[in-house]
Amino acid sequence: MSEADSDAALPAIDADALITELRNIIPGDGVVVEREGLTPFECDGLMLYKALPLVAVMPRSKAEVQAVVKCCARHRVPVVARGSGTGICGGAMPHPEGVLLDLAKLDSIVAIDPLARTATLQPGVTNLRISQTAAKHGLYYAPDPSSQIACSIGGNVAENAGGVHCLKYGLTVNNLLSLEMLTADGELVRLGSDGLDNPGYDMMALITGSEGLLGVVTEVTVRLLPTPPCARVLLAGFPSVRAAGDAVGDIIADGIVPAGLEMMDKLAITAAEDFAQAGYPRDAEALLLCEVDGTEEEVASHTERVSALLNKAGATSVRVSDSEAERALLWKGRKSAFPAVGRLAPDYYCMDGTIPRSRISEVLEEINDRATAYGLSVANVFHAGDGNLHPLILYNAGDPDSVAKAEKLGSDILSLSVRVGGAITGEHGVGIEKLAHMAEQFGEAELRQMEEIKAAFDPALILNPGKGVPILKRCQEYRALPGKHNHG
Numbered sequence: 001m002s003e004a005d006s007d008a009a010l011p012a013i014d015a016d017a018l019i020t021e022l023r024n025i026i027p028g029d030g031v032v033v034e035r036e037g038l039t040p041f042e043c044d045g046l047m048l049y050k051a052l053p054l055v056a057v058m059p060r061s062k063a064e065v066q067a068v069v070k071c072c073a074r075h076r077v078p079v080v081a082r083g084s085g086t087g088i089c090g091g092a093m094p095h096p097e098g099v100l101l102d103l104a105k106l107d108s109i110v111a112i113d114p115l116a117r118t119a120t121l122q123p124g125v126t127n128l129r130i131s132q133t134a135a136k137h138g139l140y141y142a143p144d145p146s147s148q149i150a151c152s153i154g155g156n157v158a159e160n161a162g163g164v165h166c167l168k169y170g171l172t173v174n175n176l177l178s179l180e181m182l183t184a185d186g187e188l189v190r191l192g193s194d195g196l197d198n199p200g201y202d203m204m205a206l207i208t209g210s211e212g213l214l215g216v217v218t219e220v221t222v223r224l225l226p227t228p229p230c231a232r233v234l235l236a237g238f239p240s241v242r243a244a245g246d247a248v249g250d251i252i253a254d255g256i257v258p259a260g261l262e263m264m265d266k267l268a269i270t271a272a273e274d275f276a277q278a279g280y281p282r283d284a285e286a287l288l289l290c291e292v293d294g295t296e297e298e299v300a301s302h303t304e305r306v307s308a309l310l311n312k313a314g315a316t317s318v319r320v321s322d323s324e325a326e327r328a329l330l331w332k333g334r335k336s337a338f339p340a341v342g343r344l345a346p347d348y349y350c351m352d353g354t355i356p357r358s359r360i361s362e363v364l365e366e367i368n369d370r371a372t373a374y375g376l377s378v379a380n381v382f383h384a385g386d387g388n389l390h391p392l393i394l395y396n397a398g399d400p401d402s403v404a405k406a407e408k409l410g411s412d413i414l415s416l417s418v419r420v421g422g423a424i425t426g427e428h429g430v431g432i433e434k435l436a437h438m439a440e441q442f443g444e445a446e447l448r449q450m451e452e453i454k455a456a457f458d459p460a461l462i463l464n465p466g467k468g469v470p471i472l473k474r475c476q477e478y479r480a481l482p483g484k485h486n487h488g
Contacts, residue, residue: 123154
């Protein structure tokens with residue numbers, strides 16, 4: 001069934017009846033219909049695409065969420081679940097004829113079990129709060145996106161978020177034990193368990209990263225890890241992007257798996273240093289941040305080996321953190337790089353392609369060449385250890401020509417990522433932004449399988465429609481698109 005076919009099959013919405021029913025479910029000010037109240041929900045962190053929902057609802061309990069989903073199923077009204085709105089692929093952009101389901105008020109930590117090393121959480125709990133709460137037990141939650149101070153665990157599950165420590169400790173999917181979710185018709189189901197394995201298909205892995213297309217997450221149980229007894233960060237400046245890129249491969253090839261391995265180019269270095277004053281080498285063309293953790297002996301050994309590798313690769317400077325405060329400061333510069341780059345131009349567009357580590361230098365050089373051809377600047381700050389690029393394309397949203405060039409360069413970067421053997425996303429998701437590129441990444445049979453999975457979970461196609469997976473008959477329409485921004 002195509003999206004056009006599914007839209008035609010949906011009944012006309014009786015907005016007044018829908019809103020009345022929603023107000024009976026959520027009393028007080030939890031139902032928003034006025035334009036000024038809806039505007040804060042018009043987009044997520046990707047502000048290129050905006051739409052106002054028909055209505056926004058802010059439930060305070062799981063029972064209210066379930067009642068809302070059942071109401072939408074009865075009315076066959078599109079429903080888009082939203083957490084903190086920090087995503088940057090347009091995944092939480094509202095449907096103009098649907099309900100925006102804001103889960104931010106479901107923010108309770110249900111339980112911390114220090115013996116089992118688990119935390120059970122409502123979807124609105126922020127990422128950083130998990131580790132802050134677990135810290136008194138000597139535990140922490142490993143995935144740490146740059147937006148961890150604000151992003152919610154429900155959104156992390158929806159997009160399979162990563163972070164600077166995902167190289168060693170994995171993405172969200174690698175740190176989940178169980179999920180509770182509502183199906184498209186409002187049935188509450190639980191996936192996974194507190195055990196290490198379960199019989200049958202791994203449905204939890206299917207839901208993780210499904211971008212709200214298959215269900216609405218209402219509770220999450222995550223794995224907590226013991227805080228490492230020792231951790232140090234090595235900061236190395238390099239005379240060229242190629243030298244820094246080559247050093248990444250050298251470290252991994254030596255058998256060391258760092259807790260984090262991040263790379264920044266000169267534009268990003270300057271912006272981050274101006275903001276955080278972390279002591280980054282302003283004269284470097286690129287830098288690497290490499291964290292090693294473990295026992296004192298292990299960290300000492302790895303620090304010595306990594307230092308030697310960095311110097312051999314041509315580093316112009318190598319600095320090792322000598323305190324927890326200095327380690328935190330070095331990471332502050334990296335984690336504040338995105339907002340810091342905002343000082344360099346009126347707007348920036350963050351991409352999310354993933355490439356083989358062996359192609360980092362080559363790809364960064366080609367990105368720079370293409371940016372120069374478009375008359376744009378790009379700041380690169382990314383997870384070098386797993387090849388997850390985050391080029392920040394600087395542009396002016398008030399200039400249509402600048403917007404068009406930024407979009408075209410972003411599209412080129414995604415195509416380049418696929419061409420060198422990578423993927424169109426590493427942790428941000430597909431959403432609206434990369435929808436057309438799905439047909440470039442996958443064959444027709446693969447897309448058809450994804451479409452059938454979507455239909456199996458959500459036959460009426462009301463959960464976050466038009467995102468993630470192109471629901472188009474035989475998907476030829478997407479292969480014929482002249483650009484990537486047809487979202488109908």
